[in-house]
Amino acid sequence: MGETLRWGILGTGMIAAKVAPCIRQAAGCSLTCVASRDGDRARAFASSLGLPASAACDAEALLARSDVDAVYVTVPNSLHTPWSVRLLEAGKHVICEKPLTPRAEEARAVGAAAAKAGRVFAEGFMYLHHPQTDLLVRAGREGEPGLIGRVRTVVASFCIDLRPRPNAWTRFSHRLEGGAMLDLGCYPLSLARTVLGEEPVHLGATAREAAPQPGESRGVDALTSFSARFKSEAVLHALCAIDANAGVFAELVGETGVLRTETPFRADPVRAELRLTRFENHPRGAGVETIVIENGGDRFVNQFGAFARAVRERRAMTPTPDWSVGQAAAIETITGMTGCGW
Ligand SMILES: NC(=O)c1ccc[n+]([C@@H]2O[C@H](COP(=O)([O-])OP(=O)(O)OC[C@H]3O[C@@H](n4cnc5c(N)ncnc54)[C@H](OP(=O)(O)O)[C@@H]3O)[C@@H](O)[C@H]2O)c1
Structure with a gap:
């Protein structure tokens, strides 16, 4: 790696197109390659980004590119692990x-x-x-003075009707490991694990199953409702859906108040707002106030900048691979309970 971490993107879909400019904006990062299963698609994607045709390649060829230090994997869920392992074995950061x-x-x-x-x-x-998440972590894990005291409950919802979207079929494909829990439920779960800084000791879940996609024998979970009890006895109560606009929010309920955001996973880069509801036992008495986080930055730009720093300084990145093991273990249990797993 030279002065910048040179990125390749695997996949040319929705998120690849959205995040490519963020990689270029991130400190210490450049974008040198885009890879697809289809050469023409890779060239068209490269061209749309103003990259030369030589920046486009076949997915297999990405493994051997000497101008790529790190790869952003954006293929469907069922391909995440095999591609991550192959790219790491080929010497790429991922x-x-x-x-x-x-x-x-x-x-x-x-x-x-x-x-x-x-x-x-x-x-x-x-x-x-994003600094909004930093604030939630300080409230949850460290009990930031003046906020909400010790957190007892996390309530979170991530429910979006994805059916009108052009790529919706991948989210409803059991074969590609779509479904509400994997696509959206992973966020509330990850938030609670991060904010509380501990693992669930008990999980519960129930789901509503979607009809199978054409050519598939099983349907994914269109909606999953799940709960987790953690070592500290704090509890997560969460809902996720891919066929209903049933709300997006997160609330930390503490002993002296509630901290709530309507944008837990998509905080505004310029002005993110949280609402603090103080109980009567709060040090400042009962009331409601708005907490504003200004210029927190774009979460993708921040992520790629932090990753480049981690590579340069040879230290761990957030989240760590061990954190992902805990995340996968909880998802495995939840999807096992709902009967919508693999
Ligand atoms: N962090 C976020 O905010 C966020 C938002 C949306 C999605 N995501 C995640 O990003 C990933 C991709 O989502 P997306 O919305 O970009 O999906 P998408 O539009 O369907 O794109 C996925 C891309 O993967 C490639 N691909 C490789 N093998 C494939 C296969 N067998 N079937 C279909 N496509 C295949 C395709 O590119 P080629 O045809 O060029 O190979 C396709 O364009 C998912 O894991 C999703 O969970 C994250």
Whole structure:
């Protein structure tokens, strides 16, 4: 690696197009290659980004590109682990889009591949790289004075009707490991684990199953409702859906108040707002106030900048591969309980 971390993107879909400019804006990063299963698609994507045709390549050829230090993996969920392992073995650093996998064993294999290759791996939970999340972590894990006291409950919802979107079929494909829990439920789960800084000791879940996609024998979970009890006795109560606009928010309920955001996973880069509701036992008395976080930056730009720093300084990136093992283990249990797993 020279002065900048040179990125390749694997996949040319929706998130690849959205995040490519963010990679270019991120400190210490450049974009040198885009890779697809289809050469024409790779060239068209390169051209749309103003990259030369030589920047486009076949997905297989990406493994051997000497002008690529790190790869952003944006293929469907079922391909996350195999591609992450192959890229790490080929000497690339990797950010793989969430969810890495619904199987703890596979997450362990990715961590082992990263350790063996001496490369940095991170699951792409971009919202972890925004000061709004830092505030929630200080409130939850560290009990930031003047906020909400010790956190007892996390309530979170991530429900969006994805059916009108052009790429919706991948989210409803059981074969490609779509479904509400993997696509959206992984966020509330990740938030609670991060904010509380501990693992669930008990999980509960129920789901509504979608009709199978043409050519598939099983349907994904269109909606999953799940709960987790953590070591500290704090509880997560969460809902996720891919066929209903049933709300997006997160609330930390503490002993002296509630901290709530309507944008837990997509905080505004310029002005993010949280609402603090103070109980009567709060040090400042009962009331409601708005907490504003100005210029927190774009979460994707922040994520890629942090990753380049981690590579340069040879230190761990957030989230770590071990964190992803805990995430996968909880998802494995939840999807096992709902009967919508693999
Ligand atoms: N962090 C976020 O905010 C966020 C947002 C959206 C999505 N995501 C994650 O990003 C990943 C991709 O999502 P997306 O919305 O970009 O999906 P998408 O539009 O369907 O794109 C996925 C791309 O993967 C490639 N691909 C390789 N093998 C494939 C296969 N067998 N079937 C279909 N496509 C295949 C395709 O590119 P080629 O045809 O060029 O190979 C396709 O364009 C998912 O894991 C999703 O969970 C994250």
